[in-house]
Structures are given as structure tokens and as C-alpha cells.
Amino acid sequence: MADSPAPADQPGHDRTVEDGLLPPELRAWMQLLAAAGAIEQRLRSRVKDALGVTHDEFLVLCLLADQPGAALRMSRIAEALGRPKTRLTYQIACLHHADLVTRRSVCGDKRGIEVALTDKGRQLLREVSPTLAETVTEAVQHMVDHRQCETLRGLLPGTADTAGSDTAQRCDSDHRK
Incomplete structure (x- = not known):
């Protein structure tokens, strides 16, 4: 037993990323979450x-805007956004009060409610989307450096080993800006 190496949690053993504590997919996922959080922070006040x-x-x-001409059930919205249904009910009520969405009962299901954008909601999104998209782009460029871009590329199918891919070129050009 005297020959066994020191446990990883012993002083003097520096466990770094290169040691493989996290697999590349988890490291990329954590960076993606950090980038998403930064984008969300920048968007909050602008929204x-x-x-x-x-x-x-x-x-x-x-x-809803990504569902042109179609309504979505509230249960589907809650599922897609990972939000509790009770919280979503309040949010939909606020959006309805602002005349940005409509609500209606689902035919044949007295508990089901469908939600759709109003014309006012569509127009407002059409007007502000370019500015908000620019905010997202700026946040990504600020948050993701070249090394992180390489790591995130590993999450995208078919891009991990393809340095000449559109994604790789986009990452590289974004980093140079």
C-alpha cells in the first residue's frame, strides 16, 4: 500500500481540466449555460x-412567433420552456391583458387552453426583433473566446473534426471581430 499514488483530493495533487475531471461534452455544456445566462442578463432590460x-x-x-398561424396549448408552452403551469398562467394573463396574445378553450377539452399571438404581438415582435437579435450577437461575441468556441463546436454534430465547416468559420470570424 505504500506504493499507491496519493488520492486526488490530497494536498499537492492539482486536478485541472486537462486531467479530464469533466468530459468535453460537460465542459461545453457548462460553457453553453454560462453564455446563455450572459445573453439572458443582457436581454432582460432591453426586452x-x-x-x-x-x-x-x-x-x-x-x-408563439415560431408557430406561424398556429396556437399552442398552455401545457405545451410550459413543457417547451420548462416552466411551471401555474407561473405560465400568470404570464399568459399579463400578455393577454397587454393584447399581445389571445386565449381560447380547446374544442372537446374543457381544461385545455390554446394561446396565439395577436396581430399587435406579431407587429411588435417584428419591430424589435432586429435590435434584440443584435443584443444576442453582441453577448455571444463578448462571452465566447476562441477556445470556448472550439469546445462548443464539439456539441454540434459533424463539426468537431471539421475545421473548415461553416460553424468553424463563423466562430473564427466572430472571434476576430
């Missing part, structure tokens, strides 16, 4: 100023 809604309400609007 409130531009739309007069909270960030979570903005996410509901974006989800």
Missing part, C-alpha cells in the same frame, strides 16, 4: 424597454 414585458413573457412570445 422590458422594447416590449414592456418580462424576459419570461418574451420567451412565450418567441415560442
Whole structure:
């Protein structure tokens, strides 16, 4: 037993990222979460100023906007956004009060409610989306350096070993800005 190496948690053993404490996928996931958090922080005040809604309400609007001409059930919205249904009910009520969404009962299901964007909601999103998209781009460029971009690329199918891919070129050009 005297020959056994010192346990990893002993003083003098420096366990670094290179030791493989986290696999590349988890490291990339953590960086993705950090980047998403930074984007969310930057968007919060801009969303409130531009739309007069909270960030979570903005996410509901974006989800609905991605369903042109279609309504979504509240249960599906809650599932897609990972939000409790009770919290979503309040958010939908606020959006309805602002005339940004409509609510209606689902035919044949007295408990089911469908939500859709109003024309006012669509127009407002159309007007502010370019500014908010620019905010996202700026946040990503600020948060993700070249090394992180390489790590995140590992999460994208078909890009890990393809240095010449569109994603790789986009990462490289974004980093040089």
C-alpha cells in the first residue's frame, strides 16, 4: 500500500481540466449555460424597454412567433420552456391583458387552453426583433473566446473534426471581430 499514488483530493495533487475531471461534452455544456445566462442578463432590460414585458413573457412570445398561424396549448408552452403551469398562467394573463396574445378553450377539452399571438404581438415582435437579435450577437461575441468556441463546436454534430465547416468559420470570424 505504500506504493499507491496519493488520492486526488490530497494536498499537492492539482486536478485541472486537462486531467479530464469533466468530459468535453460537460465542459461545453457548462460553457453553453454560462453564455446563455450572459445573453439572458443582457436581454432582460432591453426586452422590458422594447416590449414592456418580462424576459419570461418574451420567451412565450418567441415560442408563439415560431408557430406561424398556429396556437399552442398552455401545457405545451410550459413543457417547451420548462416552466411551471401555474407561473405560465400568470404570464399568459399579463400578455393577454397587454393584447399581445389571445386565449381560447380547446374544442372537446374543457381544461385545455390554446394561446396565439395577436396581430399587435406579431407587429411588435417584428419591430424589435432586429435590435434584440443584435443584443444576442453582441453577448455571444463578448462571452465566447476562441477556445470556448472550439469546445462548443464539439456539441454540434459533424463539426468537431471539421475545421473548415461553416460553424468553424463563423466562430473564427466572430472571434476576430
